[in-house]
Each structure stands twice: as C-alpha cells, then as structure tokens.
Amino acid sequence: MTMSAAASDAYHELISVYLRQWSVLCARLKRQTGSRELAEDALQETWLRLSRMKGQPVDIRDQHAFILRVAGNIAIDLARKEGRHSARCVSDEAVLQAIEDGCPSPERVVIDRDQLRFLVLALAQLPPKPRAALLMNRCDGLSHREIASRLEVSESMVARYLMQALRHCRDHFRDQS
Template sequence: MAGPAPDEALAGAFEQQRGRLVAVAHRMLGSRADAEDAVQEAWLRLARQDPASIANLAGWLTTVVGRVCVDVLRSRKTRPEASYDDQLPELVVMEDGDGAPEDDALLAESVGLALLVVLDTLHPTQRLAFVLHDMFAVPFEEIGQIIGKSADAAKMLASRARRKVQDTPRPTDERRQQRPVVDAFLAAARGGDFEALLRVLDPDVTLSSHTPRGVVVRTGAAEVARRVQRGARAVATARRALVNGRPGVVVWNAHGKLLGVIACTVADGRIVEIITVNGPERLASMGLAARPD
C-alpha cells in the first residue's frame, strides 16, 4: 500500500533536483527513457518516505537513483533475453563535415555521447563510482554508502574505470583515422563492388540489423558484403554522419524516405562492426526526417 503523497514543498524540491538526477541516470544507463524511469522510481519511493527522516534530499535522491541504476545494469547483464531497446545503444546522429578544423567544435559536443559506449563496458559499480565522482563531484564517502562499500573501495572502483576511459582514443583522433575507411565502404557499396567491400571489412565483421521486428545478426566479410550489396540497391542518397561521435552514414530512398542509419566501428584500418537501424520510431527519436535538399 502506497504511503501519503509528498507535500507541495517537497514535490517542488524534487523537481529542482530532477534535471541533475536524469543526467546522472542517463550517464549510468545510456538511455534517456531508462533514465526517466529511474528518476520516476525515486519519486515513487519519496512518496512513501517520511520527509522528516530525510536530512539531505539531494543526497537521498542521488542514493536512490544510483541504486536503481546499478540494479538495472546488473539485470541487463544477467537477463537471458533483452528487449529491442536494450540491445541497441542510444544513438545520437549529427551531421559530419569534411574534417576541417572548424568542425572540431561540433565534434567535441559528441565526446559525451561516445563516452556512453565506453561506460557500457564497465562493471555497474565501477560505472556508478566514476559517473558520480568524476562527472558530478559526489564524495567517495557518499558513493561508498550507495554501493555498500568503504570510501577507499569506491575510490578504487572509480580509479579503475577512469583508467579504462582514459585509454580510449579521443573521438577527434578516431574520426580522422576511421572516416577514410567508412568513406571507402560507402563508395564500394554505392558501386556494388564486392571485392572493394571485402578489402574494407574485417574477416570476422559483424552486421547487426535492428528492426521493429527484432535483430538480425550476420557475421563474416563475404556474408556482410553480400547483404550490403543487396541493401544498397534501395539507396538513392547517402550522407556522412557522426553516430555517437564516430563516422557513420544516413540513407534515403529515391522518394526522400529515410531508410536508416549505419554506425561503423573501425579497428586496424578495417570495419569490425556495423549496426544498422531502420525502425521508423527509432529513427524519429534521432531527430531525422526527410532527405535534405
């Protein structure tokens, strides 16, 4: 049975914290929708709490949201099945210029987006410690209380996460190294050049096609090249894009209908992973519409 609703003053204080809480949860979970859900859960728990028992509302809410996020991340790792949204990282698509120095400011805005991909590789408690301390200046004593560990243990978790993040190449450098490979891939796909596609694809490349009906995964350069050749026949316009700060492509058909987004991961001069998205709702959430003039 739910307790009494928070009074108006407490509700107002919660709303003042909402933006910060959503930002914390977004960095933790990599999904705006999941972040909103985590903050809503904190609100529901607040409604069942005696306001007099909360000495520090901001700290209490951070603790609740942090624990909810850790539970969600642990659930993702242990759950045998995953929803469509869980399988696909949140993709933010931006226009990609020609790599001129003046484009670097635009690219810098995507650093935080690319960081989400790195954070997703961390253990849930490492991610929480790093996000809360390095991004939101939460003391290690408070972080330790959230995860049930000492302040020193929380500091160690954040340090390990920080080293992993720092070892990740800067998006600007990655873009300059990867863009020619993705451009060669795009040219080969447009020209239907099977051999050229094989040259830019890693032998063990993975193609994950995300659709409203589910995810189809193909592996191996030859299989992926054949699929890319078939799909390219429907494409009339293809434009460079930054997908979470990395080189990608947006494609339209001859009637100006948006067909999808392609995100590429490059390593050692070859594409090792391709993610394609063609679900209308997902594409709409990226702010993409009809073909540009």
C-alpha cells in the first residue's frame, strides 16, 4: 500500500470513528458546556477540522481520544467566546428597565390631582396672612425673616402663621379621608 493510500485509509477510519461516536460526543460536550447548541457547534467545527486533515499523514494511536480532545478544546473555546459575548450583551430585561417610562401612571396622575385639589381647597379656607406665609416658605423658599419683612409682622408671628396653616392643611386632609 502506498503512503497516500495508507493516509487515505487512516483519514477515512478517523471520519468513521467520528460519525459512529457523534451522539456520545454530543452528550459529553453537552455536559461539559451545559448547552446542546454549543455541543453541536463544537462537533460541527470538529468535523471541519477533521476534514482539513484529508491528504495529510495521519498517525493517531487512539482516534476516539483524539476526536474527543479536539472537540473538547473547541467546546471550551466556544463556551469562553459565548461567556465574553454574554458579558458584553445587555439582557432584554435590563433594556426594558433602562427605558422604563418615567411618567407617572394614569392612576398616580388622578391621585395627585385629587390631592392637589384638596390642598387648593385647604389653602383657600385659610386667612390671607397664614396662606401667604405658607406659600412664601414652601413654594418660594423664603426664611422666616424674609416672610416677616414682606408681611410686616414679627418672625414669631410668621412661625405662628406657618403652624396655623400646616395644622389646617393636615386637618383638612384628615377630614377628606
């Protein structure tokens, strides 16, 4: 037998072992990678690598172990590549959370409008100076001294106006509940 005929026979025997052991190899690679898809991809790449050996001298003592080693190395490479890809990819859930609508729900809008309406009613029931003191303090951010100057009252009177207004608003909301 010539060298090329011997190489051809060895190559065909290697391919035959691969085909006969395909399901066993697939099961083993599936356990190794945790994924049937990765195992099948590794076996397909193994087939391609084995087919490139055609025409080359093949001196392999244990063909099954050789195929298993080639397929196992390919599976490891594919699993690593998949891991790197997964680490760079963003999950669908993360994308959905990132683009979450910041607008309040229709229910929240209705509740907030009702509370605003209650507050407006409560403020309308207040005498003018306590109402003005509360609005200047809470809306305009003015200090007691600044409010006292604008209303032409003492700072202690501003404190009383604020207490009166806050108590009234609190009681008004309690009554609405």
